[in-house]
């Protein structure tokens with residue numbers, strides 16, 4: 001496995017098993033990755049399962065309250081229903097699994113990855129493996145992936161932004177300038193009224209846990225650089241993205257017990273927010 005691949009996420013490496021970094025051929029961050037048209041879905045049972053899976057990704061908390069422990073939904077981070085490049089896209093995901101994943105040191109399925117985000121990104125509880133909710137989410141992901149050829153493709157991973165050191169003091173000022181109007185000066189906008197007004201919470205008990213992939217500096221920096229501010233994406237330079245990302249990640253957020261057991265065979269990414277027992 002190359003250095004880039006072992007430091008990067010599974011997503012940057014086509015599922016972590018291919019051994020090659022994702023091909024970063026040109027794909028504009030403001031486009032959508034190819035997927036079938038929703039208008040082609042019908043009323044048959046296969047289409048209804050796909051539509052329900054999509055609804056669960058967008059209205060996760062309202063639909064599955066006992067599985068979600070914060071104010072986020074799947075598409076808070078997987079933008080545009082999973083079709084946005086450089087926003088943790090889900091297009092192609094069912095072609096990437098099952099695959100070896102260095103974070104668990106085992107082979108994982110797409111269901112494992114979905115449940116991983118329920119536990120770590122939504123601070124919630126996993127779905128039952130054989131249940132209707134998981135079936136419908138995977139039906140949506142399979143349909144979403146059906147026009148994407150197998151193998152690594154552009155728009156994945158963090159290679160789209162260089163590794164930089166953040167200045168969190170400067171990040172605090174920049175947060176006030178560029179981010180607080182939607183996410184709140186206290187980063188809590190979504191949870192204050194119990195509804196999402198403009199932008200979801202970025203830290204505190206209603207945000208993602210420290211064990212979420214989103215708590216990695218480079219992932220947040222890339223996400224912010226390409227997609228935030230939500231109404232003016234592409235406006236924030238690389239270095240400013242790192243500064244605000246560093247500031248956001250310096251704030252308190254839910255813990256994820258057991259996180260030190262991640263990457264049991266070593267190779268944890270350099271920008272990981274916590275220590276693991278195995279060597280990096």
Ligand code: HEC
Pocket residue numbers: 072075076077079080175178179180181182183198199200201202207208214220223224228229230231236244245248
């Ligand atoms: C115009 C409003 C707006 C502005 C300004 C804005 N965001 Fe967002 N942000 C959003 C919305 C809306 C989402 C969720 C997208 C969705 O649900 O479809 C989001 C999602 C996020 C997420 C992922 C979800 C989460 O809660 O962690 C992060 C991280 C984030 N924004 C960071 C920032 C940062 C940093 C800035 C400043 C550079 C910023 N945003 C500016 C509206 C905004």
Ligand code: HEC
Pocket residue numbers: 009010011015057060072073074075076077078088089090093096110113114117118121122137208212213214219
């Ligand atoms: C707080 C942000 C956040 C939320 C909310 C979130 N995810 Fe994720 N998800 C990520 C990040 C970041 C990654 C990639 C990094 C990693 O490997 O952890 C990821 C990875 C995944 C993957 C694997 C993608 C791949 O190509 O390897 C799947 C599948 C997935 N998420 C599904 C979901 C589902 C379904 C939900 C809602 C139940 C959800 N996620 C909620 C941030 C989020």
